[in-house]
Amino acid sequence: MTYAAITGWGKCLPPAVLTNDDLSTFLDTSDEWIVSRTGMRERRVSHVPAIEMSVVAASQALACAGLEGKDVDLIIYGSCSNDEGVPNSASGVQIALGATHAAAMDVNTACTSFCYGLATATAMIRSGMVKNAVVIGVELISRFLDWSNRNVAVLFGDGAAAVVLQASETEEGLIGTALGCDAEARETLRVRGLGLCYANSDVRFGDTLWDFDGQVIFKRAVHAMTEASKRVLLECGKTPDQIDLVVPHQANLRIIESVAKYSGIPMERVMVTVHKYGNMSAATVPVALVEALEEGRVTPGGYILMPAFGGGLTYCSLLVKWGDRVTPLGTSSRILPPCTETALQMVNAVRAVHDAHGSSHAGLMAPEFVETALAL
Ligand code: UT7
Numbered sequence: 001m002t003y004a005a006i007t008g009w010g011k012c013l014p015p016a017v018l019t020n021d022d023l024s025t026f027l028d029t030s031d032e033w034i035v036s037r038t039g040m041r042e043r044r045v046s047h048v049p050a051i052e053m054s055v056v057a058a059s060q061a062l063a064c065a066g067l068e069g070k071d072v073d074l075i076i077y078g079s080c081s082n083d084e085g086v087p088n089s090a091s092g093v094q095i096a097l098g099a100t101h102a103a104a105m106d107v108n109t110a111c112t113s114f115c116y117g118l119a120t121a122t123a124m125i126r127s128g129m130v131k132n133a134v135v136i137g138v139e140l141i142s143r144f145l146d147w148s149n150r151n152v153a154v155l156f157g158d159g160a161a162a163v164v165l166q167a168s169e170t171e172e173g174l175i176g177t178a179l180g181c182d183a184e185a186r187e188t189l190r191v192r193g194l195g196l197c198y199a200n201s202d203v204r205f206g207d208t209l210w211d212f213d214g215q216v217i218f219k220r221a222v223h224a225m226t227e228a229s230k231r232v233l234l235e236c237g238k239t240p241d242q243i244d245l246v247v248p249h250q251a252n253l254r255i256i257e258s259v260a261k262y263s264g265i266p267m268e269r270v271m272v273t274v275h276k277y278g279n280m281s282a283a284t285v286p287v288a289l290v291e292a293l294e295e296g297r298v299t300p301g302g303y304i305l306m307p308a309f310g311g312g313l314t315y316c317s318l319l320v321k322w323g324d325r326v327t328p329l330g331t332s333s334r335i336l337p338p339c340t341e342t343a344l345q346m347v348n349a350v351r352a353v354h355d356a357h358g359s360s361h362a363g364l365m366a367p368e369f370v371e372t373a374l375a376l
Contacts, residue, residue, distance in 0.1 A: 010060020039253025111310025
């Protein structure tokens with residue numbers, strides 16, 4: 001039987017830090033509110049496009065696995081914030097890595113994109129279609145976030161991470177997968193303005209209006225991640241006490257605590273990064289995994305549970321059996337160019353462009369074509 005071992009891992013966090021106090025310079029919010037309701041203290045703002053973050057993360061992951069770009073058969077780019085629609089983003093990573101023999105595809109299931117990508121790449125390796133794959137989770141949300149809306153502006157951050165998968169005859173890697181989608185609630189999380197049904201209307205690209213029913217998403221997220229976790233454990237014949245580490249999607253500390261509680265796993269065995277990076281959507285699970293490895297929290301042969309949810313509302317829980325190696329074989333010298341601005345300066349620049357053009361939010365609601373698309 002063929003498995004898909006995780007043999008490389010790497011991350012890229014842009015250096016500019018946006019604190020809760022920075023946010024309260026232009027929003028009616030406070031450090032106290034954000035920390036108590038979400039657990040978030042700061043997040044990153046990227047000065048480079050998402051592909052550039054991805055290339056740094058993927059280069060690290062390849063060096064960690066002892067591979068080069070030419071060894072890669074498949075690149076999966078998990079994200080909902082692609083730099084461009086066409087060409088796809090995975091092709092931009094392919095050329096930068098020199099992965100000339102690789103298939104390159106984008107996966108967008110919002111915050112679960114990395115996990116769906118991991119499941120897809122694992123299935124392709126296990127079927128014998130490919131041998132070596134790079135799976136990326138990346139998001140650059142700061143460029144299209146509605147910074148005037150405190151319901152969403154305090155929650156999100158930018159970042160990237162990647163893993164390398166390799167065909168193996170040993171039982172390791174992703175061994176159980178529960179994927180699903182709670183589409184009845186798909187209208188509870190919608191970014192108006194982010195999509196081609198708005199093309200050639202009076203909406204300026206990047207000018208978004210977020211439909212975001214936080215409380216409904218919260219409840220459905222806890223339910224879906226808990227049920228998916230129970231399902232994958234049952235299918236794999238495992239019990240909560242056999243799980244060494246939970247690496248969950250990081251949308252809110254209270255969501256993470258609830259999922260841990262209802263899944264019967266104590267918080268000591270849960271990886272938390274939400275205080276440092278906020279919700280980086282598709283990047284949260286792989287960044288948390290990389291940091292768990294860096295902190296020595298992943299043990300050889302250990303079982304790792306990865307529950308996640310996102311727009312759609314897509315959800316999943318993945319069960320990974322780690323292999324023998326928990327340290328990198330090598331390191332990459334590829335880093336981001338220096339950042340010359342503060343995070344607050346970059347955010348204020350986005351806000352200034354928005355203000356200079358005047359809001360086109362009205363166009364996000366009105367055109368008949370858009371309404372037809374959104375009614376689906
Ligand atoms: O990855 C998928 C993305 N989605 C999510 O992660 C969403 C999950 N939902 C959540 O994490 C939480 O529902 C939120 C963090 C979004 C909101 O927390 P909450 O405890 O559900 O707050 P709430 O929406 O019930 O709002 C409570 C109060 C309201 O004021 P009133 O009506 O009680 O006077 C809000 O207007 O807090 C107010 N509020 C804020 N106050 C200060 C909402 N946002 C803020 C803010 N700063 N940023």
